Amino acid sequence: MLPVNVIVKPLNDWDEHFLSCWATHPHYARDLIWAPKKYPCTTLALATESMPLLPSLPDYEFVNSAALKTIEKYPHLFKIVMPIKVSHFEQLLTSHPNKPLVELVSCSLQEGCWPWADTSDPSYPVTWDNSNRPLKSKAHAAFV
Numbered sequence: 001m002l003p004v005n006v007i008v009k010p011l012n013d014w015d016e017h018f019l020s021c022w023a024t025h026p027h028y029a030r031d032l033i034w035a036p037k038k039y040p041c042t043t044l045a046l047a048t049e050s051m052p053l054l055p056s057l058p059d060y061e062f063v064n065s066a067a068l069k070t071i072e073k074y075p076h077l078f079k080i081v082m083p084i085k086v087s088h089f090e091q092l093l094t095s096h097p098n099k100p101l102v103e104l105v106s107c108s109l110q111e112g113c114w115p116w117a118d119t120s121d122p123s124y125p126v127t128w129d130n131s132n133r134p135l136k137s138k139a140h141a142a143f144v
Contacts, residue, residue: 049097053104054115061117066126080112 061067071078086109093102107113135141 048101051098051101053100054108054113057114057117058120060120061114064119067119078112080110082109084109086110 086106089109090102090106096102135144
């Protein structure tokens with residue numbers, strides 16, 4: 001028997017669709033799947049259907065000699081470690097309606113990305129050495 005304060009409402013079409021399609025999915029994945037019917041709320045999966053693309057690097061970043069020399073000299077500092085199997089990710093998204101976004105995300109996962117990068121401000125230093133930071137207390141100095 002239900003408690004007195006519980007209101008049971010009849011299932012509408014959306015509720016029946018949700019229960020039949022998604023109730024058996026793990027809880028964390030229920031709102032990560034898009035369907036032909038419209039959701040009653042916006043989820044990340046739904047938002048990606050019309051999401052604009054992230055901006056690519058500005059052209060001047062490709063001729064930034066300090067950055068290019070650093071990347072060439074210290075490639076180990078820029079290693080891309082990706083726990084996501086990108087080919088499987090792409091396969092799962094073959095039916096996604098926003099193909100350009102899927103391609104951009106796939107490329108970003110493989111090559112890295114830096115959206116909204118802007119190093120063109122002349123007031124920014126070309127390099128910044130933060131290694132000379134003397135410890136402020138004798139206790140810290142004694143510990144190190």
